[in-house]
Amino acid sequence: MAKPTPKNANSALANRKPANQSGRPAGLVTWIAVGVVVLIIAALVVVKISTGGSNTANGGWEATSSSIATDMTTVPSSVFDTVGVDSPVMLVTAPQVHLNEPQLLFKDPTTGKMLPGVLYYGSEYCPFCAAQRWPTIVALSRFGTWAILGNTTSASRDVYPNTPTFTFQKSTFSSPYIALQTVEEKSNQINAAGNDYTILQKPTTEQLALVTKYDTPKYFPTMSQQYAGSIPFFTIGNRIMWAGSSISPSSFQGQVRDDIAKNLTDTNNPISRSIIASSNMVSAAICSQTNQQPSNVCNSKGVQAAKKALHL
Numbered sequence: 001m002a003k004p005t006p007k008n009a010n011s012a013l014a015n016r017k018p019a020n021q022s023g024r025p026a027g028l029v030t031w032i033a034v035g036v037v038v039l040i041i042a043a044l045v046v047v048k049i050s051t052g053g054s055n056t057a058n059g060g061w062e063a064t065s066s067s068i069a070t071d072m073t074t075v076p077s078s079v080f081d082t083v084g085v086d087s088p089v090m091l092v093t094a095p096q097v098h099l100n101e102p103q104l105l106f107k108d109p110t111t112g113k114m115l116p117g118v119l120y121y122g123s124e125y126c127p128f129c130a131a132q133r134w135p136t137i138v139a140l141s142r143f144g145t146w147a148i149l150g151n152t153t154s155a156s157r158d159v160y161p162n163t164p165t166f167t168f169q170k171s172t173f174s175s176p177y178i179a180l181q182t183v184e185e186k187s188n189q190i191n192a193a194g195n196d197y198t199i200l201q202k203p204t205t206e207q208l209a210l211v212t213k214y215d216t217p218k219y220f221p222t223m224s225q226q227y228a229g230s231i232p233f234f235t236i237g238n239r240i241m242w243a244g245s246s247i248s249p250s251s252f253q254g255q256v257r258d259d260i261a262k263n264l265t266d267t268n269n270p271i272s273r274s275i276i277a278s279s280n281m282v283s284a285a286i287c288s289q290t291n292q293q294p295s296n297v298c299n300s301k302g303v304q305a306a307k308k309a310l311h312l
Contacts, residue, residue, distance in 0.1 A: 061150050061167070061169060061170065062150060062151045062152075063148070063149070063150055063151070064149040064150060064151050064166060065258075067258075067261075068257065068258060068261045069146070069149055071261035071262055071264055072134075072137050072138055072141065072146075072149075072261050072264070073137070073138070073141035073145075073146055074141075075138055075141075075264050075265065075276070075279075076265065077296070077297075077300055077302075079264070079265050079267055079276060080276060080279065080280055080283075080300060080301075080302035080303070081300055081301035081302045082267045082302075083267055083272075083273050083276040083277050083280070083302060084277065084280060084301065084302050084305035084306070085277045085280055085281065085302075085305050085306050085309045086273065086277060087270075087273045087274045087276075087277035087278070101238045101239060102238065103116060103237045103238060103239060103289065104116070104117040104119070104210070104235065104237045104238035104239075105117050105179075105237075106118075106119075106179035106180075106181055107179065108175075108179045109179075110174060114179075115175070115176075115177065115178050115179040116177070116178050116179070116236070116237045116286075116289040116290055117178070117179055117181065117235075117237060117238075118140075118178050118179070118180045118181070118234075118235070118236050118237070118286070119180075119181050119182075119183075119207060119210055119233075119234070119235050120136060120168065120180070120181070120182045120183070120232065120233075120234050121182075121183045121185070121203070121207065121210075121211055121215075121231060121232065121233040121234070122168075122182075122183070122184060122185070122231045122232040122233070123184060123185045123186040123187075123197065123200075123231060124152045124154070124155075124167055124169075124184055124186065124187045124188040124197075124200065125154060125155035125158055125186055125187065125188040125197045126154060126155075126158070126231055126232065127154035127155075127158055127159060127160035127161075127163040127249035128231070128232060128244055128245035128249060129154070129165075129231055129232040129245070130152075130153065130154040130160075130163035130164070130165035130249060130252070131163060131165070131245040131246075131247045131248065131249045131251070131252060132232045132234070132244075132245040132246065132247065132278075133165050133166050133167075133168070133232075134165065134166075134247070134260070134275045134278075135246065135247065135274075135275045135276075135277075135278035135279040135281075135282055136234070136282060137149065137166060138264070138275060138276070138279040139278075139279040139280075139281075139282035139283045139286070140173060140175075140178075140180065140282070140286075142279075142283055142294075142297045143175045143177045143178055143283075143286055143290070143294070143297065144173055144174050144175025144176070144177065144178070144180075145173065145174050145175070146171060146172075146173050147171065147172045147173070147174075148170045148171050148172055149166050149167075149168075149171055150166060150167040150168075150169055150170055150171070151165075151166060151167070151257065152165055152166065152167040152188060153165060153188060154188060154249065155188040155189075155197065156188075157190075159249075160248075160249035160250055160252070160253060163249045163252050163253070164252055164255060164256065164257040164260065165252075165257075167184055168182035168183075168184050169184045169200055169201065177286070177290040177293055177294065178236075178286060178289070178290060181207060183201050183203045183207055184200050184201050185199065185200060185201055185202075185203065185231075186198060186199055186200055187199075187200050210235060210238070211229060211233055212229075214233075214235060214238065214241060215228060215229050215230060215233045215243050216228045216229075219241070220243055223243065230243045230244060231243070232244070232245060236282075236285045236286055236288075236289055237288075237289035239288065239289060240285040240288065240289075240310075240312075246274075246278040246281065247274045247275065247278055251270070251271050251274060252271070255271065260272075260275075264276065276302075277306075280302040280303055280305065280306040281306045281309070281310065283297060283298075283302075283303045283306065284298075284303045284306035284307045284309075284310055284312055285310065285312070287303060287307070287312075288307075288312045
């Protein structure tokens with residue numbers, strides 16, 4: 001079978017090829033749990049575009065500063081509990097679907113132990129990947145430790161250009177609860193031929209098989225066949241997954257990476273609330289695969305609110 005090219009979910013300019021152009025609604029993310037699909041539709045917030053913040057526009061790799069990394073990975077539990085799933089740009093509904101997939105397990109690279117597997121599949125050029133990395137980093141920091149985060153932005157030629165974000169290109173993540181694998185397939189820079197973005201990382205056979213099987217209309221009923229392989233694609237144990245972003249990239253236009261990170265503790269800030277609410281959703285999904293461990297996270301008020309919203 002020919003290798004599919006995962007598509008930038010909701011992008012009108014993905015790879016500049018008709019087969020990769022997306023018409024999915026901006027900010028649409030489909031959650032699939034055992035017995036439930038939850039649609040999270042981000043309301044669009046139109047803000048004046050500004051490229052602020054550092055990025056990898058020159059094609060190089062840039063390390064995230066220690067101050068930003070700390071802001072992203074040390075959000076107080078009180079912030080998660082205050083926000084819960086109450087966000088100005090997230091709307092939750094719950095039509096039913098029934099799945100009974102075998103749990104995805106990955107081998108922990110340090111201990112060799114098999115743990116619930118979490119796969120993130122995206123690309124640097126993708127503005128919806130850019131938006132979703134924010135709550136992904138914040139949520140996973142509650143279960144383990146990030147290292148070597150990098151700064152980047154989405155592509156300047158795509159919709160929501162230069163969305164400030166991070167890259168998982170060189171990142172590592174260690175956890176006693178889950179085993180994370182990430183793929184940043186393409187950069188935000190056009191290749192020498194001028195017809196695609198430069199390849200950064202090639203997926204393993206197992207990673208590609210997961211995208212090929214699950215990132216399809218069979219598992220995402222709201223997805224039309226031409227958009228199979230949309231990114232970002234995120235699966236937690238193959239029991240809960242989504243294709244798309246829970247936050248519209250429009251929310252980040254005109255914002256600076258440092259300020260977004262610094263304001264994560266401001267529960268009145270609409271961007272912060274969106275990131276934290278989505279993080280609680282991701283946390284609840286992970287807890288469903290880790291036997292509700294760690295208990296201080298999984299039993300917290302914010303995660304309990306997310307569990308209720310997700311019917312977990």
